[in-house]
Amino acid sequence: MSKYQYVPEPALVKGDHDFASITHLVTDVNLRPTPKTWYLLMLPANALLGLLLVSIGYLFWEGTGIWGLTNPIGWGWAIINFVWWVGIGHAGTLISAILFLFRQDWRTAINRFAEAMTIFAVMCALIFPAIHVGRIWVIYWVFPIPNQMGMWPNFNSPLLWDVFAVSTYFTVSLLFWYVGLVPDLATLRDKASDKIRQIGYGLFSLGWNGSNRHWWNYEKAYMILAGLATPLVLSVHTIVSFDFAVSVIPGWHTTIFPPYFVAGAIFSGFAMVLTLMIITRKVYGMEDIMTNDHMEKMNIIIMVTGSMVGFAYMMEFFIAWYSGVEYEKAIFVLRATGPYAWAYWIMMACNVISPQFFWSKKLRTNVTFTFIISIVVNIGMWFERFVITVTSLANDYLPSSWDYYSPTIWDALTYIGTFGLFGTMFLLFLRFLPMIAIAEVKAVLPQADPHNYDENGTYHAPVEEIPEHVTVAKPKNA
Amino acid sequence: MSAETKKMYGILAEFNNPRELIDVSKKVVELGYDKFDTYSPFPIHGIDKAMKLEKSKLGWIVLGHGLLGFTAALSMMYFMSVIDYPLNISGKPFFNAPAWVPVTFELTILLSAFGAVFGMFFLNGLPRFNHPLFTIERFKRSTDDKFFVCIEAADSKFHADQVHEFFKEAGAAHIEEVYE
Numbered sequence: 001m002s003k004y005q006y007v008p009e010p011a012l013v014k015g016d017h018d019f020a021s022i023t024h025l026v027t028d029v030n031l032r033p034t035p036k037t038w039y040l041l042m043l044p045a046n047a048l049l050g051l052l053l054v055s056i057g058y059l060f061w062e063g064t065g066i067w068g069l070t071n072p073i074g075w076g077w078a079i080i081n082f083v084w085w086v087g088i089g090h091a092g093t094l095i096s097a098i099l100f101l102f103r104q105d106w107r108t109a110i111n112r113f114a115e116a117m118t119i120f121a122v123m124c125a126l127i128f129p130a131i132h133v134g135r136i137w138v139i140y141w142v143f144p145i146p147n148q149m150g151m152w153p154n155f156n157s158p159l160l161w162d163v164f165a166v167s168t169y170f171t172v173s174l175l176f177w178y179v180g181l182v183p184d185l186a187t188l189r190d191k192a193s194d195k196i197r198q199i200g201y202g203l204f205s206l207g208w209n210g211s212n213r214h215w216w217n218y219e220k221a222y223m224i225l226a227g228l229a230t231p232l233v234l235s236v237h238t239i240v241s242f243d244f245a246v247s248v249i250p251g252w253h254t255t256i257f258p259p260y261f262v263a264g265a266i267f268s269g270f271a272m273v274l275t276l277m278i279i280t281r282k283v284y285g286m287e288d289i290m291t292n293d294h295m296e297k298m299n300i301i302i303m304v305t306g307s308m309v310g311f312a313y314m315m316e317f318f319i320a321w322y323s324g325v326e327y328e329k330a331i332f333v334l335r336a337t338g339p340y341a342w343a344y345w346i347m348m349a350c351n352v353i354s355p356q357f358f359w360s361k362k363l364r365t366n367v368t369f370t371f372i373i374s375i376v377v378n379i380g381m382w383f384e385r386f387v388i389t390v391t392s393l394a395n396d397y398l399p400s401s402w403d404y405y406s407p408t409i410w411d412a413l414t415y416i417g418t419f420g421l422f423g424t425m426f427l428l429f430l431r432f433l434p435m436i437a438i439a440e441v442k443a444v445l446p447q448a449d450p451h452n453y454d455e456n457g458t459y460h461a462p463v464e465e466i467p468e469h470v471t472v473a474k475p476k477n478a
Numbered sequence: 479m480s481a482e483t484k485k486m487y488g489i490l491a492e493f494n495n496p497r498e499l500i501d502v503s504k505k506v507v508e509l510g511y512d513k514f515d516t517y518s519p520f521p522i523h524g525i526d527k528a529m530k531l532e533k534s535k536l537g538w539i540v541l542g543h544g545l546l547g548f549t550a551a552l553s554m555m556y557f558m559s560v561i562d563y564p565l566n567i568s569g570k571p572f573f574n575a576p577a578w579v580p581v582t583f584e585l586t587i588l589l590s591a592f593g594a595v596f597g598m599f600f601l602n603g604l605p606r607f608n609h610p611l612f613t614i615e616r617f618k619r620s621t622d623d624k625f626f627v628c629i630e631a632a633d634s635k636f637h638a639d640q641v642h643e644f645f646k647e648a649g650a651a652h653i654e655e656v657y658e
Contacts, residue, residue, distance in 0.1 A: 019519060019623035144558060152558035156567055161580035168584040172591045179595055183621065187519070190618035206605035209612070210620040212529060214602040215521040220534040221598035225591060232587045239580050443520040450524060453497030457649070 006470045012106055012444050015288040019442050022289075026184075026436045027191045029284055034431060037283070042427050048420025055414040056131055064134050068407040073393045077411040078132040080385040081418065083240055084268070085125035086166065087261070087381065090233055091269020092118025093173060096180070097229035100222075106297060108440040109289045112184075113280070114273045115177040116433070120425040121272070122170045124418040129162070158242040165239040172232055176225050179218075182208050183439040237265045244388065250327040251335070251392035254319060260312035264381060267305035267351070270298050271377035278371045280430065289436055292365055299364035302377065306355030309384075313352065327397055335391045339404055343383050344391075350380020484657040487610035488514075488630035489641045490617065491650035496522045499625040502648045503528040506627065509644065513633035517617075517626040539597035540590050547589025551582040610658045628656065 013022070059066055069076050092114040099107040133139055142163050144153055153160050185205035192198045208214070241261035244252040274295065281290040320328040335344050354376045358364040390405050429435070446452050446462050453459055466472060493499050499516055506514050507530050516529060525531075559565070560572045570577070599605070611617050611628065620626050627650075629641050638655070645653045 023519075023622045144554060151563055151565070154565070154567060155555045155559055155581060156570055156574050156577040158580075161584075164581045164584040168588045171588060175591055175595045179598070183520075187621040190621045202607065206599065207607045207609060208604065208621075209609060209617075210517040210519055210626075211602075212516045212518060212522065212525050213531065214604070215518070216526055216531050217534045217536055217598050217601045219521050220536045221594045224536065224540050224594045228587050228591050228594065232584075235580070235583060235587075242580075439520040448496060448520060448522070450495075450497040450500050450522065453495055457495055457498045457501075459495065 004470055006466050006472050008464055008472065010291070010293045011446075012109065012291075012293075013289055013441065014291050017288060017445065018447060019445070022442055022445070023187060023191065023438060025286070025288070026434050026438050026441075027188055029430070030188055030432060030434060031192060031197070038427060038431060042424070045420050045423030045427055048417055049424050050420070051413055052127075052417025052420050055410055055417050056127070058410065059131055059414070060136055064132065066408060066410040068405060068411055070403055070405065072396065072401050072403060073390060073405040075389050075393060076405060077407055077415060078128040079243070080382065080389050081415050082125050082128035083261075083385045084378075084382050085121045085128075085418065086169075086240055087237065087265035088269045088272045088378070089118040089121035089125065089169075089173070090237060090262070090265035091273050092116070092121075093169075093176075093229050093233040094266055094269065095273070096176060097226040097233065100226040101230060105444045106294055108437055108444050109291070109294055110273060110277060110298075111440070112177075112180060112433075112437040113277065113290075113435050114269075115173065115180070116426065116429045116435075117273060117276060118173050118269075119170070119177060120422050120429075121269075122166065122173065123425065124422050126166060126170065127418065127421075129166075158239065158246045161239045162243055165236045169232060169236045172225075172229055176229055179221060179225065180437055180440070181433065182206060183210070183218075184434045184437060186210070187438055188434060234262055237261045244392075249392045249396055250325070251316075251320075251331040251388070254316065256312055256315055256319065260309065260316075263305045263308035263312065264351075264384060267302060267309055267355070268378050268381035270302050270305070271374040271381075274298055274302075274370055274374040275378070276426070278367060278374070280435065284430070284435070286436065289441060292367070295367065295370055296361075296365050299358045299370055299373075302373075303355045303358040303364075306351060306377070310352035313348070331392060331395060334395050335387060338391070338395060340387060340391045340394070343387050347380050347383040347387050350376050351384060354380065486631040486638070487656040487658045488628045488632075488636075489638065489645065490611065490614060490626055490628045490654050490656050491645040491648070492616060492619075492652040492654075493625040493627070493649075494651055496525075496625060498649065499627065500525055500528045502627055502645075502650075505644070505648060506629065510635055511629050511633050513630040513636075515628055515630075517611075517620040517628070519621050519623060519625075534601070536594065536597050536601060539601075540593040543593025543597070544586050544590035547586040548582060550589070551585035552578065555581060610656050614654055614656060616652060616654065 017025075067076055067078070092111075095107050095114040096111045099111075130136075130139060133142075138147075141147055142153060142160065153163075182205055185201045186208035189198055189201035189205050192201060238258035238261065241257035245254060245257040247253060277290055278295070281287050317332050320332040323329075335341070354373050357369070357373065363369050394405050395402050442448055447459060449462075452462050491502070493502060496518065499518060499522065503516050503525060507528070516525065518525075555578050556573065559574070564572045566572075611620075616624070617626065627645075629636060631638075642653060
């Protein structure tokens with residue numbers, strides 16, 4: 001007997017599905033009457049959205065003094081929440097673009113869903129830089145448009161790079177998402193039996209009819225967009241990290257920030273996709289498409305990126321010591337033992353320890369455990385941004401100007417309110433748009449491959465050729 | 479309305495699976511038709527070769543847009559920071575090329591993405607909300623689970639009887655005439 005085992009690739013779609021049943025499974029969610037649960041969930045989401053609007057309204061009226069910002073901590077929850085939400089968004093682009101370039105067919109089950117999450121997360125993120133400026137009525141000064149001073153923005157500033165990076169990211173993610181949606185909207189148009197849906201979906205599907213001459217250009221466009229979105233997504237969190245790294249504050253001025261921020265972003269984003277996926281697939285009965293194999297693969301990505309983040313934490317300490325700079329050394333000792341040690345150790349526990357459980361196959365295939373870890377990871381990632389932002393500002397060069405930062409109720413309400421915006425958008429998405437990329441899932445079914453048919457057009461399921469003298473591993477999650 | 483008073487758009491044949499669609503596409507090309515198209519709910523691997531499709535021109539459109547974004551970004555920053563209102567910011571040069579990389583990169587990507595999306599719709603002639611095929615009830619399944627071929631009447635070799643006969647021999651599940 002050989003020591004090697006043959007591990008069969010698990011089927012991407014479970015159950016006995018054909019093209020028509022996939023169409024039905026996904027489109028039925030949009031075409032059947034709205035379930036009561038949807039309204040029950042929409043209610044709290046709308047309430048929180050209202051809370052967000054009130055918090056923003058009060059901020060505009062009263063100014064940023066309502067937040068817990070003090071001297072020297074001039075950046076508080078606004079930047080923390082911004083980085084946290086943008087980071088979450090990164091998983092969607094990673095799934096839709098990078099996994100596409102790597103030919104990871106399992107992405108088809110979750111890409112629509114994850115891209116929607118990206119767009120809504122970036123919307124939540126964009127609120128914070130927009131509202132934190134204090135004089136909101138001159139927000140257009142951040143754009144290169146003529147103003148009353150005759151001046152232009154400072155192109156040497158990372159904060160300006162951020163304006164370009166995040167707005168480009170939002171636009172390109174939206175376009176990518178829409179391109180993916182067009183054929184599925186056409187499916188909905190053709191499936192709908194009432195006039196309103198036919199016109200609505202018809203309008204947005206732009207008259208798509210499944211022509212292979214169209215698919216030919218479409219696939220090219222999709223490939224190019226994936227190729228463009230890949231460097232884009234890496235650049236966005238890199239530039240977000242420049243907001244910190246280009247300054248000369250101890251603990252911020254490090255070259256490890258870009259890769260470390262990108263790894264952290266993917267880490268938290270995958271966790272968010274899992275949190276949402278585990279609930280949604282249960283509620284809508286999509287377990288045949290969003291399978292436990294998908295969950296396991298995503299858990300492995302969480303484990304890998306979580307380990308990268310853990311490595312970066314240790315490397316920061318090493319470089320601080322190795323640099324010989326007193327202030328650098330001091331800030332890292334202060335992070336672990338100083339006034340914010342509680343936040344630091346929450347971060348370490350959630351981001352470094354919790355993903356290590358996924359080395360165990362039993363735990364990474366356990367739905368409840370995955371759900372808990374996915375939430376723990378995002379708590380940890382929020383605290384990571386808190387630790388980076390607050391500790392470095394609160395305890396920098398002059399001990400005489402050190403201060404302790406505490407948020408106010410308005411900081412908290414604005415943050416909680418963004419969940420209302422996210423929830424509202426996500427529920428609208430689930431209700432009105434296909435949550436799974438129908439055409440893409442069909443294309444990865446074995447029935448879609450012309451080679452699986454004989455001369456007479458009869459379908460034969462593909463048989464895996466197993467090399468001799470090799471034992472077959474038990475199928476995953478059997 | 480009777481068939482004679484309307485102009486024929488083409489003849490539509492329905493097939494059950496991607497293999498049949500590829501086989502029939504090969505035969506259509508062999509017979510020398512060039513105004514025809516196939517319709518499927520998802521892109522089929524190898525149909526481009528069967529239909530003898532030319533390489534998509536989209537790459538060139540994207541390249542053009544990308545270069546435009548790159549040039550526009552650099553010239554915008556040069557005009558604003560060097561020509562129109564130079565500002566001395568911590569003694570840095572007015573033409574501070576390394577600091578301009580992020581904005582140049584982002585605008586190159588943005589314009590390329592516009593090129594890719596709108597270029598694709600342009601090449602496909604979309605949006606087009608009214609198409610003769612949309613009058614066919616069965617054609618709705620082209621976005622669900624059926625596969626169609628349509629040979630258009632505009633083709634120089636088009637003879638309705640011959641096309642009917644050809645589709646019947648190719649084993650079409652259903653054949654229908656499409657009028658404009």
